[in-house]
Amino acid sequence: MTRDQLFEQIKTKGSYLCVGLDTDIRKVPKHLLGEEDPVFEFNKRIIDATKDYAVAYKPNTAFYEAMGSQGWESLRKTLEYIPKDIFTIADAKRGDIGNTSGLYARAFFDNMDFDSVTVAPYMGSDSVKPFLDFEGKWVILLALTSNQGSHDFQRCELKETEEELYERVMKTSMEWASPEQLMFVVGATRADALRKVRSVAPDNFLLVPGVGAQGGSLEEVSANGMNDKCGLLVNSSRGIIYASQGEDFAEVAREKAKELRDEMAVYLERYLG
Numbered sequence: 104m105t106r107d108q109l110f111e112q113i114k115t116k117g118s119y120l121c122v123g124l125d126t127d128i129r130k131v132p133k134h135l136l137g138e139e140d141p142v143f144e145f146n147k148r149i150i151d152a153t154k155d156y157a158v159a160y161k162p163n164t165a166f167y168e169a170m171g172s173q174g175w176e177s178l179r180k181t182l183e184y185i186p187k188d189i190f191t192i193a194d195a196k197r198g199d200i201g202n203t204s205g206l207y208a209r210a211f212f213d214n215m216d217f218d219s220v221t222v223a224p225y226m227g228s229d230s231v232k233p234f235l236d237f238e239g240k241w242v243i244l245l246a247l248t249s250n251q252g253s254h255d256f257q258r259c260e261l262k263e264t265e266e267e268l269y270e271r272v273m274k275t276s277m278e279w280a281s282p283e284q285l286m287f288v289v290g291a292t293r294a295d296a297l298r299k300v301r302s303v304a305p306d307n308f309l310l311v312p313g314v315g316a317q318g319g320s321l322e323e324v325s326a327n328g329m330n331d332k333c334g335l336l337v338n339s340s341r342g343i344i345y346a347s348q349g350e351d352f353a354e355v356a357r358e359k360a361k362e363l364r365d366e367m368a369v370y371l372e373r374y375l376g
Contacts, residue, residue, distance in 0.1 A: 104190055104218055104239075106283050106308065110332040112158045112188065117368035119333050120360060121159035121192065121310065123340025124149065124181060125166050130345055132352050142170070142177040145352075147184055149344050152357035156364035159190040159336050161310075182215055190336070191218045192243060192310070198223030198230045205233040212237045219243050221288060221310075224272050228279060235280050242285055246273050247300060249290025249313045273303050282306040289328070291319025291337070297327035305330060312338040314363070321363065325370035333371065339363060 104112075113119050124146050131145045138144040150160065162181060167174035185191055197207040197220060211220045212234075219241035222231055234242045247257055247269045257269040264271070273287060282304075289300050291313030300309065309328055313319035314337050321337060328335050339359075347355035 106332060109158065109190055109308070112190070113333045113371070116156060116158055116364065117371060118156050118158055118364040119335045119337055119367055119371075120153075120157050120363050121161050121190075121336045121338040122149070122153050122157045122343055122360065123194070123312070123338050124160055124162040124344065125340045126162075126177075126344065127166055128170065130348070132348055132350065134350055140173075140177055140180065142167075142174070143180045143184075145344075146177070146181040148353040149356055150181075150184060150186075152353040153343065153360040154186055154189065156357075156360040157189060159192060159338075160185050161192040161194050161338055161340075163194040163340075179215065182217065192336075193217040193220040196221050196223050196245065197234075198226055200226055200229050201233075204230050205236075208234045208237055208240075212240045219286070221245065224276060228275075231276065232279060235284060240284070242280065243310050244272070244276050244285065244287050246287040247289045247296055249292040249319070253290070270299070270303055273300070277304065277307070282308070286310055286336075288312070291321075291324050297324060301328060301330065306332075306334070308332075308334050308336060310336045310338060312340075314339050314342070321366055322370070325367070325374065329370065329374045331375070333375065337363075337367070 126142050126145055128142055131141050135141045135144050162178055167178040193211045211217045221243045222234055223245050224231055259268045261271060286308040287304060289309045289311055291311050311324050314321050324337060343356050343359045346359045
């Protein structure tokens with residue numbers, strides 16, 4: 104999916120919602136536990152309930168890896184079930200050197216056919232570039248995250264340039280790929296920094312987790328992060344998929360997704376007309 108195609112989906116649905124499929128078998132509603140594959144059944148119903156409002160789905164692979172081979176099978180079936188016009192993100196946070204990164208890229212792009220994968224840039228260009236060798240696929244690079252430990256490294260100031268480390272990461276990585284292939288992860292609880300992020304990367308899409316259960320403000324993210332092609336994929340996981348633990352979980356998830364979509368439609372009209 105190209106950047107223009109993704110923007111068309113955003114305009115068509117009036118939404119830049121990404122639903123995080125962080126499916127924990129310990130949190131799946133009890134009435135599904137008798138199913139042959141409770142995780143896939145849960146995901147299937149969430150997708151059916153939210154696909155009218157979501158332009159992307161983001162399974163966090165850790166939830167599936169923790170279940171061994173059965174978890175990978177649940178992930179494979181989930182990916183195949185997602186409608187083909189919806190962007191898919193493997194939230195795997197991979198990042199190793201040389202041929203190892205190439206193998207990770209083959210796993211997610213060739214084998215599983217995800218549209219994109221999240222990548223950790225700490226080891227530099229040779230940990231990222233193998234993912235960029237796949238035509239039509241995207242790298243979503245960790246830039247400024249919302250976890251408490253992000254201050255340990257990401258916000259460190261570089262004396263020679265007086266920029267923070269995450270800014271250097273973004274500027275350097277933008278030499279490796281265009282906005283047609285490179286996105287950045289920026290946490291919603293870092294809304295105060297989004298304006299600076301946009302000044303560094305005016306054209307790139309940003310994947311923004313943290314709206315909803317983590318307390319990020321959709322209004323602030325939209326005001327500070329939107330560009331002329333929207334340029335945002337705002338993720339909500341727990342706030343949608345675990346909004347109810349009852350048999351009505353899918354219906355409640357749909358309501359929560361619609362609430363976010365309706366708010367997003369307002370900001371799209373406000374900032375893009």
